Structure formats: structure tokens, C-alpha cells
Amino acid sequence: MTAGLELANDAPTTASPRVVGDVVMTPSAAKLHDAQAIANPGQLAALDLTIFVSCYNEEAFIVGTLETIRDSLALVGRLSYEIIVIDDRSTDSSATLVESFISAHPEERILLRRNRVNRGLAQNYLDCAFIGKGKYYRLICGDNAEPQDTMIAVFSEVGQADMLIPYYVSAEGKSLFRRSLSNAYSLLLNFITRYRLHYYNGLAVHLRYNVMRWHPNTRGFGFQADIICMLLDEGFTYREVPVRTIERKKGDSKALTFKNMLSVTHTILDIVIRRISNRVYRPAPSGANR
Numbered sequence: 338m339t340a341g342l343e344l345a346n347d348a349p350t351t352a353s354p355r356v357v358g359d360v361v362m363t364p365s366a367a368k369l370h371d372a373q374a375i376a377n378p379g380q381l382a383a384l385d386l387t388i389f390v391s392c393y394n395e396e397a398f399i400v401g402t403l404e405t406i407r408d409s410l411a412l413v414g415r416l417s418y419e420i421i422v423i424d425d426r427s428t429d430s431s432a433t434l435v436e437s438f439i440s441a442h443p444e445e446r447i448l449l450r451r452n453r454v455n456r457g458l459a460q461n462y463l464d465c466a467f468i469g470k471g472k473y474y475r476l477i478c479g480d481n482a483e484p485q486d487t488m489i490a491v492f493s494e495v496g497q498a499d500m501l502i503p504y505y506v507s508a509e510g511k512s513l514f515r516r517s518l519s520n521a522y523s524l525l526l527n528f529i530t531r532y533r534l535h536y537y538n539g540l541a542v543h544l545r546y547n548v549m550r551w552h553p554n555t556r557g558f559g560f561q562a563d564i565i566c567m568l569l570d571e572g573f574t575y576r577e578v579p580v581r582t583i584e585r586k587k588g589d590s591k592a593l594t595f596k597n598m599l600s601v602t603h604t605i606l607d608i609v610i611r612r613i614s615n616r617v618y619r620p621a622p623s624g625a626n627r
Contacts, residue, residue: 379546382472383471386419386471387466387471387474389465390402390477391478392423392431393431395480402478407420409488420448423449423461426452466549473545486580494576495542498575499544503540504534504577506579509581509583537561553607554603559601562604
């Protein structure tokens, strides 16, 4: 899958350290702080990758999702990782199945948090970033919609840029209307931001620190586009990865609910306001006319 990789907007494609300043400490302070971690935040981590698996009433697919993740990472081979499942107060046996999976695989780094109240995907995404220990961070939905070759294509590129942004060259089971709506959304965001991404709402890989530091204000399906645009505005590098997906195998799509459409509208407004703010308040480069 990576052989057909297309890079948009002449994007830089290597993850470059971002040293934010020089550090001087007393010996007492040095006992508590690491100078490299302060000067270059987010680069030091116990693991390469934290995977957040979202789970809400996914009893038919959650075990298959975990197995696909494990098999894909085993084939990639080079990444140390952990899997964090957040069950968002499912009313089926999803959490019990995850507990059984954990018991059957004590050698794996798998953690389950069972929410006492439903918190929503975006909030769980942010929570998991703080729980995790990996340098890089990725969401995978618990409905097993992402096939193994897609995971391998994405995992194989980890470390090649600050962001890996998947876009779908094949979306099995997704209606023409949904595909057209997604394309229109991407075109609108490209018009607003002047970037040229294929897709903004894929399951991107980020530096985990960046998700904590530049978290979105939106809740719902729009949060992924919000994070990507913030990080592009900050100058982080990215690489687009062509992949395929399989539309949900049960029930109706949740993407077109009123709440999620409101979230997407909120995201677009946030991006517009931020673009205006950057033009007004962000310092001009050294030597530039103000």
C-alpha cells in the first residue's frame, strides 16, 4: 500500500525535533527535570506507540479489532506499543470480552478503562493521550472497520513525519452520498486553510505530546480535522498515506446525526477564527514587513 504514496502540498516527510529553547538548571532542579525533555518536549517516551481503541457496544467486533491490531504490529515488527481500550459505558458485553482478552494475553500491554458515564469519542481520545506512554498516538475504532493491510501501511510509516494522515482510496460499503459529502468537506477545509490534504477525518498518527498540547475545542466527529489544522499551522511535518476502509457492518451511520453535524460546523468556525487570528496576532518572520 505504501508504494502508491502521494505527498500533498510538497510536505516535509521527516519528523524533525523541535527544540523550543535552551535550558539552564541548578543541580537540585536537574534531579527532577531532564534538560532534553524540556528543550524538545514529547520526544522521550517509554514506548514507540500508544493505540487508543474506542469501544461503545462493539461486542461483535471488539475482539477482532484487537486481534487485527496485534497481528498487524507483529508483521511490522519494529514498534514497541501498548493498547488502551476505553469502553464508553457500553450496554452490551463489550467490556467483558475485552477483560477476557486481557486475561488470555498477559504478555501484551493492554489496558481497559470502563467509563462510569458516557463521555464521547473526542473526550476519550484526549483522556487516553494523557494515560498513554507512547511517543506516537493513534485512534482505532472498535468496529474492526480497518483491514490489516491498512494498519500495516500506516504503522510502517510511523516516525517518518510528525503526522501520518490516512486518506481512503477505497471505502467499501460507503454510499455515494457519504463519499460526496466527505469530498466536499475536504474541499471546503482546503479552501479555508490553503492546505491540500485529501482527507481530514481519517485516523491520523500524531505525536502524543501534540494531542495533549494542541487539543481541540470541539467534541464529535470534527475534532480530528481541528487537531490536524492546528498542527499544520504550527509547522509540524506530515505524510499522507493511501489506505482502504470498510464501512460499519451494523446499524446506521452515526456521522450524519444533528449533534455531529453541529460539531463539524463548530470545527469549521474554529478553523476560520484561528486563521484570522494567526494573520492578525502571529509575529511576522524576522526581516518581514509588518
